[in-house]
Amino acid sequence: MSIHDFIGQKQVIDRFIGQFRSGMTSHAYVLSGPSGIGKKTLAREMAKTLLCTEEPSRAPCGRCRGCKSFDAGSNPNFFEIAPKTRNILIEQIRVILDDITVRPANGKKVYLIQEADRMTPQAQNCLLKTLEEPPPYAVILMTASNFESLLITIRSRVVHLKLGRYSDEEMRMILRMHGKDSSDIDSAIAYSEGIPARALAITGSKSFVETRELVFSYLFGNGDGNPDDCELNQYLSGNKDALTDCLNILESAYRDAMLILCGKTSSLINWDKRDKLMEYAKKSSIQALIAKIEELNGVRSQLKRYINHQLAVDLVTLVPHEV
Numbered sequence: 001m002s003i004h005d006f007i008g009q010k011q012v013i014d015r016f017i018g019q020f021r022s023g024m025t026s027h028a029y030v031l032s033g034p035s036g037i038g039k040k041t042l043a044r045e046m047a048k049t050l051l052c053t054e055e056p057s058r059a060p061c062g063r064c065r066g067c068k069s070f071d072a073g074s075n076p077n078f079f080e081i082a083p084k085t086r087n088i089l090i091e092q093i094r095v096i097l098d099d100i101t102v103r104p105a106n107g108k109k110v111y112l113i114q115e116a117d118r119m120t121p122q123a124q125n126c127l128l129k130t131l132e133e134p135p136p137y138a139v140i141l142m143t144a145s146n147f148e149s150l151l152i153t154i155r156s157r158v159v160h161l162k163l164g165r166y167s168d169e170e171m172r173m174i175l176r177m178h179g180k181d182s183s184d185i186d187s188a189i190a191y192s193e194g195i196p197a198r199a200l201a202i203t204g205s206k207s208f209v210e211t212r213e214l215v216f217s218y219l220f221g222n223g224d225g226n227p228d229d230c231e232l233n234q235y236l237s238g239n240k241d242a243l244t245d246c247l248n249i250l251e252s253a254y255r256d257a258m259l260i261l262c263g264k265t266s267s268l269i270n271w272d273k274r275d276k277l278m279e280y281a282k283k284s285s286i287q288a289l290i291a292k293i294e295e296l297n298g299v300r301s302q303l304k305r306y307i308n309h310q311l312a313v314d315l316v317t318l319v320p321h322e323v
């Protein structure tokens, strides 16, 4: 694997490689984007490229000592830190700053700070001094889900590389690279909003398939006209992790019903359920569906704050949901 085999994020990679090959590599980069988009993976590929001892047009060569030791996890010029607790503490940054003053025998030294937006303000201020006057051989790579939560003084001294969501075709290539080629790939891609880690978690997940079937039984009933609320309620009560999937699946169904009402059936997420969704949409209205989605968002934000799991399950499955 090399940065040149990385699927997607072409603009980001072209910008970095362009700077690297022209000798204009920045002393600091922040890769930002949602959780699961591949920030850490790409940052490591950038590090490997920077530490290759071949000339830039051939890096990473995969054969030199720099590349081989990087792949073996033993390159002495690569340092990586991640949050130890909730935050990255000033002590962790001090370890980097102690090391950064020691000149390498040759080439560069690369530091990767994972989830840099979780540095405490003290840790960020501590790092700032080095970003103001970095030694010429050092490159600091950072990843952040939320770029804006870094201090403005940090943000103004780095190159910001923003990772975008992947196209369906790129997602398919990534899933295939991970050995996923089962029949549920398309629905995993549809549910994952262009984020590979989400699609990987869904593909082949028995619990996701089970949750989805139960959610649709709940919405449409089991053919006898009586939606089976109890079954979904009991299932979610005993499966804490399934509630998030349940909320996402319900939302996708409501969005699909809205698309049907707007006559846009070609981009349905739940294409395999379209006949039932059409029946469902006929009995509903755009306003009612928007209200349903708002209710789901309400449960999501309550879950983040104080509500207990069972109460959230009851709110989702026991409130009247006739369309």
Ligand SMILES: [Zn+2]
Pocket (backbone or CB within 6 Å): 051, 052, 053, 054, 059, 060, 061, 062, 063, 064, 065, 066, 067, 068
């Ligand atoms: Zn190399």
